[in-house]
Amino acid sequence: MNCSLCDGACDGADLAPLLSPELAWLWQALAAVADRRGDESLTSGPAMTVTVPAEPAQRAAAAGLIDGRPLEPGQNRRVSLEKLAAAVATRGPRLTPGAVAAHACDRRLAAKARRRALQTAASDRIRTQLEKSAADLPRHVRELVGPETAFTRLRTLGWITRLLNTPAPADLLGQALQVAARLPPLGRRIDRRLLVPGNPHALDAGVLPALVLALTGSSGTPARSGWARLGVDCDDLLGGLILTGITPRGWRIPPDATYTLPPRELARIDWEPPETSGAWVFVTENPSVLAAVSTRALAQESLAPPRVICTAGTPSQKECEAIGALSGTGWNIAVRADFDQAGLGHMRAVLAAAPAAVAWRMGAADYLAAVTEGTDILQLQDEDAPWDEYLVAVMRKHSVPVYEEDLLPALLSDISTGTPASRRATELPRGQKSASP
Incomplete structure (x- = not known):
């Protein structure tokens, strides 16, 4: 089973005793710690501090999970994550404190940290793609689209996020690099309509031409000026x-x-x-x-x-x-x-x-x-x-x-x-x- 709340950590577990209403306070506190630390499982790390509730039933329900001296109302108690993990594992071989908290709160924990991790991984893939593609670019284009320079430029201009929000970031970046590879060397010129074989209007407008200009350091000016800097001639009938x-x-x-x-x-x-x-x-x-x-x-x-x-x-x-x-x-x-x-x-x-x-x-x-x-x-x-x-x-x-x-x-x-x-x-x-x- 692939649970959307805990990625299957609950598989084969007996969660019912742990999800009693009397334990909701403990799991809510744990969920807040997971979000803050960016740790979905919470099986190790610094002990967390909880405030013991006043209700006797709530204290009694947690007694088997928080070891040590008796729980006193209003008391701040340190909870060992390792010991808590061992206690919940008796209810399921893969069960973790974070997985129980996710089910108790009915939401995925550490969502922001997970998004950051996913974005970092996606950004690394863009950097890797630039590094691999640079070797195949003509020398005069490599001077414009050096992998580290181009990645920094895209990140500064907000293009990394913009790329990641497209349906197929790698395909779009690959198309832009193919266009860049056809740019003429210094002293020569090319018609923009020839940069994408079989599609003379591919660079008229939209995200692809904007990405090419950003990659080559030619954005921030009118598009015609940016293309002209790259030795690319646009039509000369519009504008003026x-x-x-x-x-x-x-x-x-x-x-x-x-x-x-x-x-x-x-x-x-x-x-x-x-x-x-x-x-x-x-x-x-x-x-x-x-x-x-x-x-x-x-x-x-x-x-x-x-x-x-x-x-x-x-x-x-x-x-x-x-x-x-x-x-x-x-x-x-x-x-x-x-x-x-x-x-x-x-x-x-x-x-x-x-x-x-x-x-x-x-x-x-x-x-x-x-x-x-x-x-x-x-x-x-x-x-x-x-x-x-x-x-x-x-x-x-x-x-x-x-x-x-x-x-x-x-x-x-x-x-x-x-x-x-x-x-x-x-x-x-x-x-x-x-x-x-």
């Missing part, structure tokens, strides 16, 4: 930048039109220069800002057509480079994003590709003007906002994101006037200087 008011050279687009430039066009972009020297292009993260800009421009025909680029999230490297190329044709660039971890990363990526660009309403004063109370936790590093020495400090202090929509009236005003308002980092509200590092 959403624009209004500026066009590639030679294109004929209505001045009030909003349109999308896909990655294919961005790769060879040549911007039309501004009609007047010093004109500004406003780069924003969220489509809601561009939608509000377009709606306002249509309602107020007297306004000059807005010039806005929307990245619709964190931009790829190709998109950043296309934004940076605006400077070469005479445009001034003002860029901003949400005040959160992803938004600051967005800013750093664009400013790295467009060194002449300026941060637009992305200073500490702008954050403080819109921040509200909340319970979010922002995990920020000192170097996350190099354009403003105070910003990280005040964001840590409040630890609440501020989104572009929270500053929408000010953003619309800047875009309508064609000039970005900006405060110097030192222009903080009174009393805020103490927030600086």
Whole structure:
């Protein structure tokens, strides 16, 4: 018999005398010890302490299990697990104190410890699989997916738990390693649709492509950027930048039109220069800002057509480079994003590709003007906002994101006037200087 409560330790045992109501107090105390120690059997180890009950019938029932002097009401008594194990074994050859307690409480004991043990064993199998597979990977892939490095990376990113929650962790990890094995060496490229033979869409979305990027240290960025780092080309027709008011050279687009430039066009972009020297292009993260800009421009025909680029999230490297190329044709660039971890990363990526660009309403004063109370936790590093020495400090202090929509009236005003308002980092509200590092 394979009992679900004790794995068959009760097989052939006479449990009835041990499961009398008068002994429930003893087994409940034992169950608590088993849970705390992570020991389902409790046949050995440090003695446990129990409080003797006041009821004479309860004390009498335990007298044969707790040896020594008579049991006194309210007394704390030490119970030898070895002696208790010997006593219950007279009722069954495999019976243990923990097995009796499990039946008395009608539940499996030490469940948390058992889950931890099972998870540890499963994690060890993942580590072993990585170690065995690494030897068969091409050298340039082994540099990305060294077994110890990859295991640590997966654990840090939460992928071990995520893998273990899938129906077949070993199969999924094996598929990801097979994809990694087909990655091209440095200087070569491959179409992503060829990485899984016979299934060109296997890496379009879902857990498998995310796992491949995590394994190779290419997660944490937009997927296109991660694949590009690995020498993998995605389709170049989806995604890209959403624009209004500026066009590639030679294109004929209505001045009030909003349109999308896909990655294919961005790769060879040549911007039309501004009609007047010093004109500004406003780069924003969220489509809601561009939608509000377009709606306002249509309602107020007297306004000059807005010039806005929307990245619709964190931009790829190709998109950043296309934004940076605006400077070469005479445009001034003002860029901003949400005040959160992803938004600051967005800013750093664009400013790295467009060194002449300026941060637009992305200073500490702008954050403080819109921040509200909340319970979010922002995990920020000192170097996350190099354009403003105070910003990280005040964001840590409040630890609440501020989104572009929270500053929408000010953003619309800047875009309508064609000039970005900006405060110097030192222009903080009174009393805020103490927030600086």
